[in-house]
Amino acid sequence: MIRIENLVYTYRHGEDTDVIPALCGVSLSVEKGSFTSVIGRNGSGKSTLAKSINALVLPTEGRVFVEGFDTQDESALWEVRQRVGMVFQNPDNQLVSAVVEDDVAFGPENLGVDPDEIRKRIRFALDSVDMYEHRKMAPHLLSGGQKQRIAIAGVIAMRPDVIIFDEPTAMLDPGGRQEVLDIMHSLNEEGITVVLITHFMEETVKSDRIIIMDNGRIALEGTPVEVFSHPAEIEALGLKLPFAVEVAAGLRRNGIDVPEDILDTEELTQYILQRAARSEPAAVH
Amino acid sequence: MIRDITLGQYYPEYSIIHKLDPRLKIVAILFYIASLFVVKDFCGYLLVMLALGIFISLSKVPLRFILRGLKPIMIIIMFTFLLNMFMTSGEILWQWKFLKITQEGIYNAVFMALRLVFLILGSSMLTLTTKPIKLTDGIESLLKPFKKMGLPTHELAMMMTIALRFIPTLLEETDKIMKAQMARGADFETGSIFRRAKAMVPILVPLFVGAFRIAQDLAMAMEARCYRGGEGRTKLNALKFKRKDAVAALIMAVYFALAILDRVFLEGLDAVLVHLVIK
Amino acid sequence: MSITVEQLTHVYNSGLAYETKALDEVSFSVESGEFVAIIGHTGSGKSTLIQHLNGILKPTSGTIRIGETEITDKKTKMVDVRKRVGLVFQYPEYQLFEETVQEDVAFGPKNLGLEKDEIDARVRRSLSLVGLDYEQFAQRSPFELSGGQKRRVAIAGVIAMEPELLILDEPTAGLDPGSHLEVLDMVTSIRERTGCTVILVSHNMNDVAQMADRIFIMDSGRIVRSGPPREVFKERDYLKSIGLGLPQAAEVAAVLEEAGMPAAGVLVSSQELVTYLTAQLGGAATQGEAER
Numbered sequence: 001m002i003r004i005e006n007l008v009y010t011y012r013h014g015e016d017t018d019v020i021p022a023l024c025g026v027s028l029s030v031e032k033g034s035f036t037s038v039i040g041r042n043g044s045g046k047s048t049l050a051k052s053i054n055a056l057v058l059p060t061e062g063r064v065f066v067e068g069f070d071t072q073d074e075s076a077l078w079e080v081r082q083r084v085g086m087v088f089q090n091p092d093n094q095l096v097s098a099v100v101e102d103d104v105a106f107g108p109e110n111l112g113v114d115p116d117e118i119r120k121r122i123r124f125a126l127d128s129v130d131m132y133e134h135r136k137m138a139p140h141l142l143s144g145g146q147k148q149r150i151a152i153a154g155v156i157a158m159r160p161d162v163i164i165f166d167e168p169t170a171m172l173d174p175g176g177r178q179e180v181l182d183i184m185h186s187l188n189e190e191g192i193t194v195v196l197i198t199h200f201m202e203e204t205v206k207s208d209r210i211i212i213m214d215n216g217r218i219a220l221e222g223t224p225v226e227v228f229s230h231p232a233e234i235e236a237l238g239l240k241l242p243f244a245v246e247v248a249a250g251l252r253r254n255g256i257d258v259p260e261d262i263l264d265t266e267e268l269t270q271y272i273l274q275r276a277a278r279s280e281p282a283a284v285h
Numbered sequence: 286m287i288r289d290i291t292l293g294q295y296y297p298e299y300s301i302i303h304k305l306d307p308r309l310k311i312v313a314i315l316f317y318i319a320s321l322f323v324v325k326d327f328c329g330y331l332l333v334m335l336a337l338g339i340f341i342s343l344s345k346v347p348l349r350f351i352l353r354g355l356k357p358i359m360i361i362i363m364f365t366f367l368l369n370m371f372m373t374s375g376e377i378l379w380q381w382k383f384l385k386i387t388q389e390g391i392y393n394a395v396f397m398a399l400r401l402v403f404l405i406l407g408s409s410m411l412t413l414t415t416k417p418i419k420l421t422d423g424i425e426s427l428l429k430p431f432k433k434m435g436l437p438t439h440e441l442a443m444m445m446t447i448a449l450r451f452i453p454t455l456l457e458e459t460d461k462i463m464k465a466q467m468a469r470g471a472d473f474e475t476g477s478i479f480r481r482a483k484a485m486v487p488i489l490v491p492l493f494v495g496a497f498r499i500a501q502d503l504a505m506a507m508e509a510r511c512y513r514g515g516e517g518r519t520k521l522n523a524l525k526f527k528r529k530d531a532v533a534a535l536i537m538a539v540y541f542a543l544a545i546l547d548r549v550f551l552e553g554l555d556a557v558l559v560h561l562v563i564k
Numbered sequence: 565m566s567i568t569v570e571q572l573t574h575v576y577n578s579g580l581a582y583e584t585k586a587l588d589e590v591s592f593s594v595e596s597g598e599f600v601a602i603i604g605h606t607g608s609g610k611s612t613l614i615q616h617l618n619g620i621l622k623p624t625s626g627t628i629r630i631g632e633t634e635i636t637d638k639k640t641k642m643v644d645v646r647k648r649v650g651l652v653f654q655y656p657e658y659q660l661f662e663e664t665v666q667e668d669v670a671f672g673p674k675n676l677g678l679e680k681d682e683i684d685a686r687v688r689r690s691l692s693l694v695g696l697d698y699e700q701f702a703q704r705s706p707f708e709l710s711g712g713q714k715r716r717v718a719i720a721g722v723i724a725m726e727p728e729l730l731i732l733d734e735p736t737a738g739l740d741p742g743s744h745l746e747v748l749d750m751v752t753s754i755r756e757r758t759g760c761t762v763i764l765v766s767h768n769m770n771d772v773a774q775m776a777d778r779i780f781i782m783d784s785g786r787i788v789r790s791g792p793p794r795e796v797f798k799e800r801d802y803l804k805s806i807g808l809g810l811p812q813a814a815e816v817a818a819v820l821e822e823a824g825m826p827a828a829g830v831l832v833s834s835q836e837l838v839t840y841l842t843a844q845l846g847g848a849a850t851q852g853e854a855e856r
Binding site for chain 3: 041256
């Protein structure tokens with residue numbers, strides 16, 4: 001689906017400053033239908049990495065391929081961008097139109113889709129984020145979570161294969177965050193490849209793979225279980241363990257052999273209840 | 286305070302006015318504005334008021350909401366009023382030192398202030414009843430003849446769409462920045478004009494920085510959604526001139542004809558009426 | 565400095581069809597030196613409330629007394645209010661405007677009409693309070709700093725007014741987990757070093773449960789509950805009904821209790837949960853764990 005080979009990206013901040021490396025040799029591939037989370041502290045290069053996947057940022061060195069299309073190939077630019085949708089952090093700054101349905105139509109219009117087909121797509125896209133009844137509203141009257149859902153609908157309407165979420169929940173309250181997280185997972189279940197960039201560790205536990213970026217490099221990668229079994233490294237990278245993982249690690253230190261695959265509070269409580277049930281007779285004595 | 290500005294806002298509603306072709310509405314508003322300068326007496330204003338009243342009630346936009354749009358420009362209206370009241374020469378009714386109020390002055394003051402009010406109300410009705418995107422579609426379509434002359438009509442239209450979309454966002458941003466600087470003891474209300482102008486710097490700099498940030502974000506979001514100019518672009522809502530538009534156009538023509546008739550035949554009537562009232 | 569708020573009401577769009585009561589007869593008091601957190605979902609009236617506390621918004625009715633000053637009194641000079649109450653808005657780095665960090669931080673003290681020496685001393689003090697080195701940062705442009713540094717500069721700009729009451733509206737929004745902790749530590753250390761009263765608005769239940777002396781819960785323009793974290797977080801069902809959750813540790817303990825495990829009380833941190841679970845599951849708490 002996505003293949004990144006030794007991606008280097010450098011930029012200059014102003015005329016006479018030195019070249020600043022944002023990415024220094026990143027290689028990875030993302031499988032079709034997978035859910036990949038990218039985490040890392042501010043300025044670690046994760047956002048640049050995301051933007052390089054749909055050719056908003058072009059490599060200084062190395063290659064990025066989307067379904068075989070090279071992002072540096074100008075003739076394939078629209079092929080790439082149509083396949084790779086992107087949702088950004090600030091819900092206000094990515095909506096183009098002052099009416100919800102017109103905003104959702106923006107992408108398909110750019111692709112030259114027939115108006116009748118656009119109408120169908122609006123229906124489908126707004127339904128899948130549960131915002132169809134708000135189609136005539138002005139975005140500035142919606143909540144942050146709702147605006148973000150409209151932005152997602154705008155991307156869905158372009159029928160992408162991959163959606164990259166660049167810190168989509170950073171500016172939302174807990175309610176809005178949950179809404180967006182649920183939508184990301186349901187889209188993934190419907191077969192859309194998801195790449196999620198986030199600061200919230202709890203959002204990553206249900207991914208297939210986690211990539212931790214630091215200083216423009218991949219510092220750690222693997223399944224959530226693999227990645228979160230390195231607490232010291234994670235802290236050194238300016239990050240934090242998800243709550244349930246932290247508790248499980250604490251229990252392990254106290255001699256309770258909690259299984260490694262416990263990642264969220266639901267799994268944690270389930271495990272504890274099972275274990276308590278087993279040791280119940282013992283506790284009576 | 287800053288949220289009171291209704292000019293440029295859209296009021297979502299299902300009314301016949303909302304459904305009219307935007308091109309027609311733009312032309313109609315231009316004729317309406319012209320009519321304000323055609324009529325020269327209060328009889329004409331009765332006509333204007335009647336037309337505006339019907340227009341507003343058909344649009345289903347609450348009158349209170351529309352009137353709120355006058356609040357920010359109240360100062361300009363007052364200024365116009367006072368200027369006309371004191372600066373018109375004629376039959377003196379009251380005098381104190383160099384200040385004098387004349388009969389003609391009162392007449393002019395009321396007349397000019399009303400003209401401003403009608404102007405604002407009418408033109409804000411255009412944006413209140415027309416989705417910004419339709420408005421720009423309308424403008425784009427009306428400007429089409431100029432495209433061959435090299436006028437970038439699509440780009441202009443897109444610029445307007447974005448400007449309209451971001452007016453509320455920028456107002457909110459301004460409000461936030463103002464409050465934040467007030468929290469740091471900034472004072473925007475007292476002092477000489479020079480001091481007050483200088484006091485705007487802590488608002489303007491962050492506002493510009495913010496506007497650039499928004500522009501950058503938006504440009505990136507638009508590019509990511511395959512925006513590449515007007516070439517090969519389709520439109521969700523292509524404009525169609527329908528029967529109701531034709532009817533509306535006809536009504537507008539009648540209105541404008543009446544305004545001209547008023548100008549031609551009833552010009553002197555007001556002066557007579559005013560005379561009668563005051564005497 | 566103590567705060568007393570009585571019957572505070574604020575109505576937006578008064579008289580219009582969609583007038584909204586953002587604050588509805590809110591009354592409370594905060595003791596000098598206390599750390600209070602305000603929680604509530606978006607639109608519950610939190611921002612409206614804190615903007616009243618330094619006089620940026622005027623109440624429709626009600627009174628606010630900060631120390632001995634009644635700030636809702638028309639005769640009170642706003643400068644006197646602002647220098648005693650510092651308000652850090654969300655994303656405060658978006659208000660930076662001066663060419664150098666030094667000048668930006670000095671903006672507040674200058675508005676207070678202080679002497680140059682005093683301003684300079686305050687800039688140094690407040691930069692040190694937010695953990696930025698004066699020599700290294702004072703002459704740099706705030707616009708070329710990193711996100712986290714910008715936020716520190718912006719907070720320093722408020723602290724430089726040396727408020728007795730410091731209000732922060734979600735000071736950690738948008739930060740990575742590491743910077744999140746740093747900013748919270750910074751708030752704690754500012755409070756310890758200056759002795760100011762702190763009001764923190766936050767969506768993060770874990771943070772407020774661990775940091776605050778008392779929590780105010782807002783819903784529909786009212787303070788519906790207030791008390792120490794371990795009190796207010798007892799009411800899980802009620803909180804859920806107004807769209808709020810518990811701190812994660814308390815939530816896990818509550819779920820376990822529902823399933824029949826012994827009550828744990830309100831737990832506020834992962835350490836407390838670990839200790840509780842260790843006891844329940846028969847593990848041995850290590851020395852290290854007890855200290856953490």
